[in-house]
Amino acid sequence: MKTLLLGNEAVARGLYEAGCRFVSAYPGTPSTEITEAAAKYDELYAEWAPNEKVAAEAAIGASIGGARSFCAMKHVGLNVAADPLFTVSYTGVNGGLVLAVADDQGMHSSQNEQDSRHYAIAAKLPMLEPSDSAECLEFSKLAFDISEEYDTPVMLRTCTRVAHSQSIVELGSRVERELKPYAKAPSKYVMMPGNAKIRHPIVEERMQKLVRFAETSPINRIEMGDTSVGYVTAGICYQYLRECFPSASILKLGMVNPLPIELIRSFSEKVDKLIVVEELDPVIETQIRACGIKVDGGKDIFGYCGELSQNKILKALGMDTPSFADFGEPLPPRPPTLCPGCPHRGLFYTLGKMGVMVSGDIGCYTLGSLPPLSAMDTTVCMGASVSGLHGFNTVRGSESAKKSVAVIGDSTFIHSGITGLIDIVYNKGISTVIILDNSITGMTGHQDNPTTGKTLKGEPAPVVSLEKLCEAVGVRRVRVCDPYALGELRAAVEEELNAAEPSVIIARRPCILLPSAKISPALFVDPEKCKGCRQCMTIGCPAVSFSDKKASIDSTLCVGCELCTQMCKFDAILKKEVE
Amino acid sequence: MSETKGIMIVGVGGQGTLLASRILGHVLMRRGYDVKMSEVHGMSQRGGSVVTYVKFGEKVYSPLVDLGEADYILAFERLEAARWLSYLKEGGTLILNDRRINPMPVITGAMEYPSDIVEKISAKGARIISGDALSLAIEAGSAKAVNVVMIGILSVLSDFPENEWQEAIAACVKPKFLELNKKAFSLGREFALKILKS
Numbered sequence: 191m192k193t194l195l196l197g198n199e200a201v202a203r204g205l206y207e208a209g210c211r212f213v214s215a216y217p218g219t220p221s222t223e224i225t226e227a228a229a230k231y232d233e234l235y236a237e238w239a240p241n242e243k244v245a246a247e248a249a250i251g252a253s254i255g256g257a258r259s260f261c262a263m264k265h266v267g268l269n270v271a272a273d274p275l276f277t278v279s280y281t282g283v284n285g286g287l288v289l290a291v292a293d294d295q296g297m298h299s300s301q302n303e304q305d306s307r308h309y310a311i312a313a314k315l316p317m318l319e320p321s322d323s324a325e326c327l328e329f330s331k332l333a334f335d336i337s338e339e340y341d342t343p344v345m346l347r348t349c350t351r352v353a354h355s356q357s358i359v360e361l362g363s364r365v366e367r368e369l370k371p372y373a374k375a376p377s378k379y380v381m382m383p384g385n386a387k388i389r390h391p392i393v394e395e396r397m398q399k400l401v402r403f404a405e406t407s408p409i410n411r412i413e414m415g416d417t418s419v420g421y422v423t424a425g426i427c428y429q430y431l432r433e434c435f436p437s438a439s440i441l442k443l444g445m446v447n448p449l450p451i452e453l454i455r456s457f458s459e460k461v462d463k464l465i466v467v468e469e470l471d472p473v474i475e476t477q478i479r480a481c482g483i484k485v486d487g488g489k490d491i492f493g494y495c496g497e498l499s500q501n502k503i504l505k506a507l508g509m510d511t512p513s514f515a516d517f518g519e520p521l522p523p524r525p526p527t528l529c530p531g532c533p534h535r536g537l538f539y540t541l542g543k544m545g546v547m548v549s550g551d552i553g554c555y556t557l558g559s560l561p562p563l564s565a566m567d568t569t570v571c572m573g574a575s576v577s578g579l580h581g582f583n584t585v586r587g588s589e590s591a592k593k594s595v596a597v598i599g600d601s602t603f604i605h606s607g608i609t610g611l612i613d614i615v616y617n618k619g620i621s622t623v624i625i626l627d628n629s630i631t632g633m634t635g636h637q638d639n640p641t642t643g644k645t646l647k648g649e650p651a652p653v654v655s656l657e658k659l660c661e662a663v664g665v666r667r668v669r670v671c672d673p674y675a676l677g678e679l680r681a682a683v684e685e686e687l688n689a690a691e692p693s694v695i696i697a698r699r700p701c702i703l704l705p706s707a708k709i710s711p712a713l714f715v716d717p718e719k720c721k722g723c724r725q726c727m728t729i730g731c732p733a734v735s736f737s738d739k740k741a742s743i744d745s746t747l748c749v750g751c752e753l754c755t756q757m758c759k760f761d762a763i764l765k766k767e768v769e
Numbered sequence: 770m771s772e773t774k775g776i777m778i779v780g781v782g783g784q785g786t787l788l789a790s791r792i793l794g795h796v797l798m799r800r801g802y803d804v805k806m807s808e809v810h811g812m813s814q815r816g817g818s819v820v821t822y823v824k825f826g827e828k829v830y831s832p833l834v835d836l837g838e839a840d841y842i843l844a845f846e847r848l849e850a851a852r853w854l855s856y857l858k859e860g861g862t863l864i865l866n867d868r869r870i871n872p873m874p875v876i877t878g879a880m881e882y883p884s885d886i887v888e889k890i891s892a893k894g895a896r897i898i899s900g901d902a903l904s905l906a907i908e909a910g911s912a913k914a915v916n917v918v919m920i921g922i923l924s925v926l927s928d929f930p931e932n933e934w935q936e937a938i939a940a941c942v943k944p945k946f947l948e949l950n951k952k953a954f955s956l957g958r959e960f961a962l963k964i965l966k967s
């Protein structure tokens with residue numbers, strides 16, 4: 191049967207058909223839907239792990255336990271999982287093991303655009319890169335076969351335009367696979383120096399064998415056409431190139447590590463000029479050049495930053511692109527915003543008013559850094575709010591600790607905030623940490639996490655209590671606040687900032703998009719009472735706007751959270767009369 | 770250049786643009802076209818500017834519609850129509866839900882919402898079909914059905930039979946909302962037929 195699937199759904203389908211049994215992941219755009227789609231197959235065990243390192247380790251354990259196993263993450267998640275990655279390369283696998291990583295060229299939803307192909311090279315692992323949904327399905331199945339045949343984990347690299355594009359796939363059926371027997375084999379699975387020294391040469395030999403596989407595998411294919419220029423490319427860039435040049439000669443790499451250098455060499459000899467088309471870093475280009483193959487164009491024309499597209503390729507090559515009409519005026523940008531009724535808004539309003547330094551983190555609440563709230567000083571990576579604040583306050587002294595806070599979401603706190611909090615307590619810091627507990631992993635589209643009481647499959651689960659967790663690591667001052675109650679919230683923050691010991695404030699209220707959130711009738715502005723002071727505009731709510739010297743509230747957007755009501759000194763914002 | 774067609778659906782995160790593309794994808798696939806659609810999930814869905822690209826033809830390679838390549842743009846909001854105008858092909862058609870949603874820089878007073886967007890776009894020579902899809906959606910029973918009203922308008926401009934669109938809608942919406950969406954689709958069609966006559 192043929193159907194339209196997202197690249198991510200097609201990867202999940204590949205897992206299903208390949209007889210994979212175990213999936214563990216931490217969400218991250220653009221990889222999240224792989225795991226969500228995998229969870230819909232009853233035959234697959236699928237879970238959300240607290241972070242990518244745990245997910246990868248769980249998948250490694252499941253592989254050693256004899257099952258075809260899988261783990262998915264976004265590119266920065268691979269940094270978190272890098273520690274197990276480099277050593278599982280030495281141990282190899284029992285059941286096939288595939289690790290998918292989704293890059294985000296163009297940074298549609300990410301804090302950097304690192305190129306994960308470097309990891310495959312550094313960890314000495316094979317990496318496949320599909321260019322559409324059909325290949326997502328095909329390559330994820332092939333990845334398991336390679337994994338078992340060569341005793342290696344296999345990496346599957348996608349990107350936003352593959353992960354989040356739908357294209358047509360042909361569905362196959364599942365091949366059930368028996369659990370492989372487990373036999374204790376310390377020389378293979380206990381990586382201490384004596385054993386690892388024996389495994390390293392095996393890894394190098396494996397790489398040589400994989401090169402031979404790459405030289406002959408049909409996933410690296412030459413499509414010969416006009417021989418004046420030959421293009422070497424992989425992944426989504428293949429699609430852009432083919433659209434530009436239907437009859438060009440293209441060497442399309444399905445495997446981006448290791449490279450089939452002899453295949454590339456013979457291709458280069460058949461064409462007059464060789465051009466390498468790849469996004470981000472010159473990973474293919476540098477290796478080709480190092481082997482003495484002449485490259486006539488690459489990063490020098492395409493650059494290192496952002497995504498390519500059909501027109502960008504044509505332009506870089508000095509060719510014509512379609513003409514178009516521009517609107518011709520500078521337009522106001524439309525950045526994402528905290529939703530009307532978002533429980534994070536009240537906290538950022540309060541922190542902004544107090545003028546404290548805010549050590550920030552990653553999640554919906556990062557939007558608190560945008561005007562008019564503008565209440566965030568730093569955002570580096572998940573967890574860095576808490577540990578970063580500890581370093582900041584340690585060098586700047588106890589006065590600094592009275593004027594600074596860390597803000598971190600519930601999911602992010604479990605991911606990697608708790609270790610930072612232990613650092614504060616253990617090293618006698620006095621910093622204040624605010625956990626924005628909206629009972630969900632919001633930014634990535636509502637995934638459950640260990641604090642929400644539900645598993646990925648929707649079953650009830652034990653709840654990790656944030657209060658007890660913080661108390662257990664030695665924080666004595668732990669309190670819970672409602673972020674809608676601005677007065678109370680501000681008093682709590684002031685009190686905890688002045689305490690000469692570490693404190694945690696849990697600002698707790700469910701994400702407004704959750705079914706459990708309380709939605710009240712829309713508020714309205716009484717134009718008679720409104721003095722046009724714009725105070726209600728300072729909370730940055732998309733439902734509140736200002737025209738003709740009066741505020742007004744969009745009834746289709748307002749959820750009645752009454753944050754704006756608390757701003758108004760003239761009682762001009764009212765609830766609907768009850769009929 | 771290969772003979773593929775491009776449609777873009779642009780709007781504000783949360784306006785339901787993804788359902789519109791799903792219906793469109795369904796129709797196109799049933800017609801035997803090769804289809805690719807590119808969406809952006811994640812960050813921008815929180816009230817930001819959003820875009821979905823739909824490509825179809827005998828064989829589609831790139832899932833993206835690039836500058837000057839869109840045969841149709843379905844814009845769910847006026848400012849977004851202006852923002853993505855440069856993607857419209859010469860001779861392409863812009864279908865606009867003539868509604869204003871202020872972005873944060875306008876709300877905070879840092880920037881002005883551009884005036885006379887529809888007139889300015891027309892002055893650039895673009896063919897524009899503009900209407901109040903929101904009111905039609907509300908008439909059908911829910912403000913959320915704007916996406917299906919827009920699909921109804923597009924369906925009149927395409928040469929695919931009406932029943933194929935109806936089938937796609939039935940396949941893509943929850944049975945509970947089918948009647949509402951059918952109504953929204955018909956209202957969109959009626960509106961477009963009226964405009965095309967005049």
Ligand SMILES: Cc1ncc(C[n+]2csc(CCOP(=O)(O)OP(=O)(O)O)c2C)c(N)n1
Binds near residue numbers: 218598602
């Ligand atoms: C290492 C890493 N993994 C995953 C992500 C993707 N990501 C960004 S924020 C976030 C979680 C946000 O959830 P939470 O902390 O609960 O805050 P909320 O969005 O609900 O406010 C995730 C998974 C990332 N940026 N970095």
